[in-house]
Amino acid sequence: MNFNERIQDILHKEAQAILDIPVSDQFEKAVNLIVEQVHQKGGKLVTSGMGKAGQIAMNIATTFCSTGIPAVFLHPSEAQHGDLGILQKNDLMLVISNSGKTREILELLQLASTLMPELKFIVITGNNQSELAQRADVCLFTGAPGEVCPLGLTPTTSTTLMTVIGDILVVGAMEATHFDVHQYALRHHGGYLGTRSREQSQKKD
Template sequence: MKDLIKQVIEDEAQAIRNIPVSDGMITAIELIYERVHQRKGKLVTSGMGKAGQIALNYATTFSSTGTPAVFLHPSESQHGDLGVLQENDVLLVISNSGKTREIIELIDLAENLHEGLPLIVISSNPDGVLAQNADAFIFTGNPKEVCLLGLSPTTSTTVMTVIGDALVVSMMKKIGFTNEEYAKRHHGGYLGDKSRMQAKTDKK
């Protein structure tokens, strides 16, 4: 069993190392910066199932690091939640297959509400419907799932998480995000205390 565990860790680590660093990532960062930090819109993330959980993590991490973001559930969007979208926003969707029905429907509805809303797509399928409609496409590298059945989202969600971290850290660098600004957004707990202490150190 230990050998299996070691192999899973090694396979996922290799999948991370194989993530293509593409122009799509740079375009995505520029789109988020323009829409959120220049036009004062927000980042709206979405995904279905496990990808949706990753998209929610994107939204909370971006928000805590100076880039306002919200998660929009693709199914709930058809029951009124689509109204969270505003004309200066940017939509980021995650779909491993690149053809998730609920996500395809979401981008159609978003286009009908605000024509020309920029779309960032993270997917393992560069030939999918979503990739073809993207203003910025980020390829995951299409890693093989470590799930013994090859079905359950495992390796794919790992690389999606790392891609999100890369986007977040890049945006923090671009906007010059500081400990002081972090503390304003994260008051409670250990991280709140640590950010305030580091902010005091920065001022010395």
């Protein structure tokens, strides 16, 4: 297999893994929970993950912020040194762990639940039988495909699916809250997206 053929193989495997994400009512439940806690009750979405999953969680938080859902990233280790204080009434947590066994994430859930017993959790994981999945109010299962990494170890396919699931939640929340281009423009004052959104908003006006 030459390099171009290998690229096509990787693209096919990643695309198929996305198409194989199990679609269930858990996605609708997750979107409804985000809309209820954040948009309606005035809380915020707090995302968390460790390592590569943490980078995805951070990206999901910033994307939600730009589309009308206030969100912040909470590092699970820093949470144990005071940052847990970011949690407030009506907040909602979205945590990511491919294995569902990440020690820091499990500890975070315990600490957060002790601080705020009413706090709800959305979990994105590749292990829907894990302790993390069992403790979730909503569990979004990636389908647990193999990684395209030749060692089968490096987070590649798994992080792609985490990102896609985050996109599903963002788009679902945008549609549920009727987030429009005018609201988008108000949050984007600079750069290409800012200019484009303002132009589209002015056309609608």
